[in-house]
Amino acid sequence: MAMGMAGWLVDKPNQRLGTMYMRDATLNFVINPRAEVFAGPVAILVDGGSASTSEIFAEGLKDLGRARVFGTKTAAAALPSIFERLPNGDGFQYATANYISEGGKALEGIGVTPDVEVKLTREGLLAGHDAVLDAALEWIRKKK
């Protein structure tokens, strides 16, 4: 999903969000540029609820210098996994690959560190403000 979405934002061919290392294969997360690509500034909003593909998307575009990431650190749970039912009825989940971002960083257990750390506050939300969105919009306005 991350590659499909990134294709709307990256026009240069053969760019990658990162690499997935499996036991018997290495898969490159190559971005497929769309016919029409958005060339303007891109802000990605994240928090602890951003996991898996959204982390690969955010870190990948951050590493490529295509997006600026706002918010708080992500969930740090990026790897694909499989669930098995054990004979005693318990569930067993295990990762089937490792992921390294284009900048050479592992995400599992580490997460994406935003370029601009912004936390939501109770007061701000009660006043109708989303501090993370506000920071991202402010940055976009300055870029224009």
Next chain:
Amino acid sequence: MTRSLTAALLGLASFAFGQTEALPKAETILDRYVEVTGGKAAYEKRKNEIETGTIEVKAQGLKGTYTRYMGEPAEAYSIIELAGVGKIEEGVDKGVAWEKNAMLGPRVKSGVEKAQALREATFNSPLHWRELNSKVETAGTETIDGEICYKVVLTPAEAPPETMYFQKKSGFAVKITTTVVSIMGEAPAEMFANDYKSFGGIMMATRITQRAGGQELMLTTQDVKTNQPIAPDRFDPPAEIKALLTKAADKKQ
């Protein structure tokens, strides 16, 4: 006594080795596959087909349906609808191989990946093994599900070799191993073919289990209709693919 018995057994072993059955030529095995699945005449009556079935990705608990259209000489369009993932479409039209899905976005295939797609799109492909491969050879035998199978290595001109396993008794292909090439890289793949049933005079495997890139897919064929009135534009690439082709052509100019 013991020594003489051992010598006799060794002699028997060498006799048995000397009696090992010569392997049939790959050409013979591939032609037999055409015969046991219906014969050349039955294949040649088929001008197109529409296959429908179900798909399951066990590890992710995903289930869906698929429809695949194929026509002479190498036209193909398939659509998989997986709950929670959406539509996965791919096709081949007049030498253009493409794919469109939410994971990768729309894209036009090139290089080895394109060569593999064109090969897979060849209609009545069992009939065309001579054109599709630059070399075929029998590489031995292997027992699969208790049945002895001939192992045949097929080497296409522009794609990695694939190994097909044909049951000695029935002549049916029951396993294929190859390397799948995509824009993401290469991954070994194996496919098991079971439950052969007749559709339009041709025997086809109706249960395919495919393992590649840590994923296991199961395809179950529900129906195959042949020589259907397929709309002329059925194999046309979708608008997004046409736009990519136009963009690529514009860049070249």
